[in-house]
Amino acid sequence: MRTGVAIGTGGLLLSWQSVANIMSDSSIHSPHPVRQARKALGWSQEELARKAKVSRAAVSAIEQGRSAPSVQAALDLARALGKTVEALFGTATRDPAPQWVRPPSLEVPRFWHAEIAGRVLRYPVEATNAGAIAPHGVQEPGAKARTKLPGVPDPEQVLLVASCDPAVGLLAEEYARQTSFRLIPLARSSGRALRMLEDGEVHLAGLHYSHASDTDGNQNAAAAELGSSFHLLRIAEWEAGLAFTPRLRLRSTRSALRSHLSWIGREEGSGARAGWDELFPDIAPPERIAFDHRGVATAIQSGWAEAGICLRLVSDEAELGFLPTRTESYDLCVSEHLREDPRVRALFEVVRSFPYRRLLDTLPGFGTQSTGAEIHC
Numbered sequence: 001m002r003t004g005v006a007i008g009t010g011g012l013l014l015s016w017q018s019v020a021n022i023m024s025d026s027s028i029h030s031p032h033p034v035r036q037a038r039k040a041l042g043w044s045q046e047e048l049a050r051k052a053k054v055s056r057a058a059v060s061a062i063e064q065g066r067s068a069p070s071v072q073a074a075l076d077l078a079r080a081l082g083k084t085v086e087a088l089f090g091t092a093t094r095d096p097a098p099q100w101v102r103p104p105s106l107e108v109p110r111f112w113h114a115e116i117a118g119r120v121l122r123y124p125v126e127a128t129n130a131g132a133i134a135p136h137g138v139q140e141p142g143a144k145a146r147t148k149l150p151g152v153p154d155p156e157q158v159l160l161v162a163s164c165d166p167a168v169g170l171l172a173e174e175y176a177r178q179t180s181f182r183l184i185p186l187a188r189s190s191g192r193a194l195r196m197l198e199d200g201e202v203h204l205a206g207l208h209y210s211h212a213s214d215t216d217g218n219q220n221a222a223a224a225e226l227g228s229s230f231h232l233l234r235i236a237e238w239e240a241g242l243a244f245t246p247r248l249r250l251r252s253t254r255s256a257l258r259s260h261l262s263w264i265g266r267e268e269g270s271g272a273r274a275g276w277d278e279l280f281p282d283i284a285p286p287e288r289i290a291f292d293h294r295g296v297a298t299a300i301q302s303g304w305a306e307a308g309i310c311l312r313l314v315s316d317e318a319e320l321g322f323l324p325t326r327t328e329s330y331d332l333c334v335s336e337h338l339r340e341d342p343r344v345r346a347l348f349e350v351v352r353s354f355p356y357r358r359l360l361d362t363l364p365g366f367g368t369q370s371t372g373a374e375i376h377c
Contacts, residue, residue: 033088035063037081046227052080055229058337061200067117067337098122101201110135112184115155116200117338128185130169153182159343162186162193163206164270164292165235165330166314167363174356179346187292191269194225194333203338208271210329218331219377229336233348234329234373239365240275241324243315244307245300250323253279256307264290264305271328272296272309279325312365348374
């Protein structure tokens with residue numbers, strides 16, 4: 001970063017380095033000075049975002065203390081609100097203590113950690129679509145944390161992705177091979193992933209609402225949750241449809257309905273649930289709910305249900321029958337203020353690399369014609 005360069009913004013005169021120092025020391029009090037100044041002017045978050053030329057999601061994250069603004073964003077907000085950077089960001093003190101994204105349920109919980117927009121967050125270790133991932137630490141009794149294994153990455157080296165992609169392990173493996181960073185995939189439906197992104201709990205969220213009859217589904221869902229100023233990175237197109245126990249020999253979705261099958265469903269807000277609502281708009285969704293695509297396949301494979309909606313990939317892995325119903329576009333969504341994070345930039349490069357595309361090409365039901373394409377909204 002350049003130092004000693006004076007910037008004039010009306011009544012504001014300070015160096016890039018001094019602004020950076022203010023940013024590094026700033027944090028969140030409630031109500032945040034940005035929110036106070038905005039409310040005093042009678043502006044909505046959307047109005048402030050438009051006047052400052054930042055995203056509404058960035059304004060929300062700053063006001064809620066989930067994000068420290070970049071130097072440029074701090075200057076832009078100060079100009080728009082008629083305040084100094086010091087008045088908006090220079091009086092609070094950042095709390096360096098890590099925060100749990102949710103209270104751990106175990107007495108001695110294992111955790112992963114990651115830095116997101118100036119906060120260090122801890123995540124209770126859970127099952128992932130990439131298999132078992134070593135913990136970064138253990139919360140000992142008395143609130144003391146210690147790492148258990150050598151080589152644990154710093155929080156600034158960890159990238160958090162929330163998605164239901166059953167092949168995310170391939171991305172995590174290639175990301176670790178090509179970069180100095182590590183990817184932790186949290187298994188979440190599209191709707192839950194977007195909410196975590198909005199709440200500043202992950203760097204990227206996976207979505208698969210877009211398909212032939214709604215090509216803007218991912219973009220519209222992200223806009224509804226985040227407002228404006230986000231990026232979508234295309235990972236793949238994949239086949240979704242009805243998975244069923246092979247003995248049924250179903251030939252069409254109509255025959256599936258006539259068979260009075262026992263179904264396993266997915267939660268509201270998931271891409272698979274959207275697929276159900278499109279196929280069977282007049283039929284109530286199943287009461288039994290699976291956590292993810294593999295959960296649907298496992299329920300059928302184990303005899304707990306006879307049919308459900310999931311991806312061809314997991315249906316083939318479980319050796320089930322499969323009726324394709326639509327091809328969906330699977331994208332990763334990142335907020336504007338995180339797009340230039342080095343970990344995010346590195347992920348975009350990995351997705352666009354030949355080795356990763358070649359891995360995706362080996363998966364049943366996956367297409368890579370537009371892998372790596374980016375949309376800025």
